[in-house]
Amino acid sequence: MSxxxxxxxxxxxxxxxxxxxxxxxxxxxQQVIFPGAKLTPAPIxxxxxxxxxxxxxxxxxxxYKDLKAWKVTGGGWLLIDQVIGKHELIxxxxxxxxxxxxxxxxxxxxxxxxxxxIRTPAWRHQFVGKTSxxxxxxxxxxxxxxxxxxxxxxVTEGVKRLLATYAVALK
Amino acid sequence: xxxxxxxxxxxxxxxxxLVEISIDADLDVAQLxxxxxxxxxxxxxxxxxxxxxxxDSDVSRINRTPAGIPIQIDPxxxxxxxxxxxxxQRSQGAFDLTIAKVLVAQGFLxxxxxxxxxxxxxxxxxxxLDAHQVLWQRSGRIDLGGIAKGYAVxxxxxxxxxxxxxxxxxxxGGDLRCIGRPQPIHIRHPDDPQQLVAVGWLCDGALATSAxxxxxxxxxxxxAQQMINPIVDPQQQRCLAWQSSISVVAARCMMADxxxxxxRLWLDDAAPDRLAQLLADLDAQALLLDQxxxxxxxxxxxxxx
Numbered sequence: 001m002s003x004x005x006x007x008x009x010x011x012x013x014x015x016x017x018x019x020x021x022x023x024x025x026x027x028x029x030q031q032v033i034f035p036g037a038k039l040t041p042a043p044i045x046x047x048x049x050x051x052x053x054x055x056x057x058x059x060x061x062x063x064y065k066d067l068k069a070w071k072v073t074g075g076g077w078l079l080i081d082q083v084i085g086k087h088e089l090i091x092x093x094x095x096x097x098x099x100x101x102x103x104x105x106x107x108x109x110x111x112x113x114x115x116x117x118i119r120t121p122a123w124r125h126q127f128v129g130k131t132s133x134x135x136x137x138x139x140x141x142x143x144x145x146x147x148x149x150x151x152x153x154x155v156t157e158g159v160k161r162l163l164a165t166y167a168v169a170l171k
Numbered sequence: 172x173x174x175x176x177x178x179x180x181x182x183x184x185x186x187x188x189l190v191e192i193s194i195d196a197d198l199d200v201a202q203l204x205x206x207x208x209x210x211x212x213x214x215x216x217x218x219x220x221x222x223x224x225x226x227d228s229d230v231s232r233i234n235r236t237p238a239g240i241p242i243q244i245d246p247x248x249x250x251x252x253x254x255x256x257x258x259x260q261r262s263q264g265a266f267d268l269t270i271a272k273v274l275v276a277q278g279f280l281x282x283x284x285x286x287x288x289x290x291x292x293x294x295x296x297x298x299x300l301d302a303h304q305v306l307w308q309r310s311g312r313i314d315l316g317g318i319a320k321g322y323a324v325x326x327x328x329x330x331x332x333x334x335x336x337x338x339x340x341x342x343x344g345g346d347l348r349c350i351g352r353p354q355p356i357h358i359r360h361p362d363d364p365q366q367l368v369a370v371g372w373l374c375d376g377a378l379a380t381s382a383x384x385x386x387x388x389x390x391x392x393x394x395a396q397q398m399i400n401p402i403v404d405p406q407q408q409r410c411l412a413w414q415s416s417i418s419v420v421a422a423r424c425m426m427a428d429x430x431x432x433x434x435r436l437w438l439d440d441a442a443p444d445r446l447a448q449l450l451a452d453l454d455a456q457a458l459l460l461d462q463x464x465x466x467x468x469x470x471x472x473x474x475x476x
Contacts, residue, residue: 005447006459006466012369014357023182032204107182107189112365145367146418147359148382149344152184
């Protein structure tokens with residue numbers, strides 16, 4: 001029996017509901033990516049033709065016409081965008097150098113969405129009435145979560161789309 | 172008088188996931204930002220060297236070089252290959268980097284340059300030579316997806332320590348390590364990843380988790396098309412289904428990351444003692460979370476309940 005060395009640990013289920021983390025506000029991310037620089041708001045509304053062009057160039061669908069953009073004095077852009085994955089909603093910022101290359105990508109906030117296929121929704125009933133042997137306090141902020149790797153593919157695609165947006169609409 | 176400590180938390184996309192760094196130190200915010208930037212640079216460097224997708228990475232150069240030709244690689248990549256090879260030997264091939272062709276065949280990895288011959292190489296066929304050179308004795312393809320994230324976390328922690336950061340946590344998509352203040356750790360339940368299970372406090376150590384809930388897909392090579400995950404049984408040369416969540420606690424995140432694959436393969440093993448022995452030899456502890464609950468094998472000083 002391969003399980004004979006394993007010992008059971010009382011289970012402490014501490015969180016129900018989606019996790020959300022905020023890393024940086026729009027003001028903070030400007031200073032993180034372009035420290036000391038002056039940024040001027042320059043929001044963009046893309047035309048249908050531009051959207052078509054961006055989608056062709058990047059191979060990524062453009063979800064919004066409006067783009068939050070700031071022009072950096074001395075060259076460069078800061079773009080703030082959102083991507084929706086199967087499990088997550090991510091707001092992120094991309095800093096572009098004066099030549100249009102990526103200077104930095106920062107995640108601003110991350111929210112889980114309800115996309116999971118729950119295999120056995122009844123599993124949690126087994127814990128009803130059990131108390132935790134763990135000293136981890138139940139109402140403390142959940143900050144350190146380990147789990148299967150969540151793909152960053154949507155952020156990567158978003159950056160690709162923003163680079164095409166730069167080429168089509170900002171250059 | 173000690174100055175009040177400051178903290179900083181940031182996340183960037185690397186290694187196909189989100190890498191999060193949290194630090195706390197008696198330094199000003201600009202110094203914290205410098206340390207975090209340097210740590211992310213270390214992660215970015217691992218990403219650049221060890222990406223399967225980037226044609227200029229060490230991994231891609233190794234994968235397209237035919238047998239018999241020495242390949243000069245970065246010392247960092249060489250270090251990871253060395254660690255992987257030692258674990259392959261100790262686990263009798265349960266951990267094996269040369270499983271990339273199975274992941275490509277199943278669509279978990281993109282098709283790159285086709286190999287000139289049918290590659291059946293195992294870890295034994297990639298020779299580590301002197302002066303950071305490697306050589307295929309028989310052509311093969313490697314993927315460092317099962318170990319590079321852990322290594323990147325270790326590199327980031329090293330850099331933060333060099334910057335005088337006493338308290339830090341680096342989390343690369345669930346593979347995490349902390350220094351300084353103990354950190355409460357939670358694992359997602361594989362049956363409902365929104366439910367979190369407290370496993371205890373991590374103290375100057377690493378914990379990595381592998382589970383299937385984010386990455387399952389139908390088996391492209393069977394008629395039944397049952398759901399499989401990007402974990403390969405090197406002996407059988409096929410992807411497995413991964414219903415449970417497996418975590419490993421170890422001093423270094425590279426070892427924790429790599430060991431999750433060995434634990435998975437040896438869970439149903441006919442020789443139950445060898446997993447316990449391997450974990451004991453490596454001062455590692457395994458945690459198994461599934462419908463039956465949470466179970467532990469071995470013990471590590473890095474985890475306190």
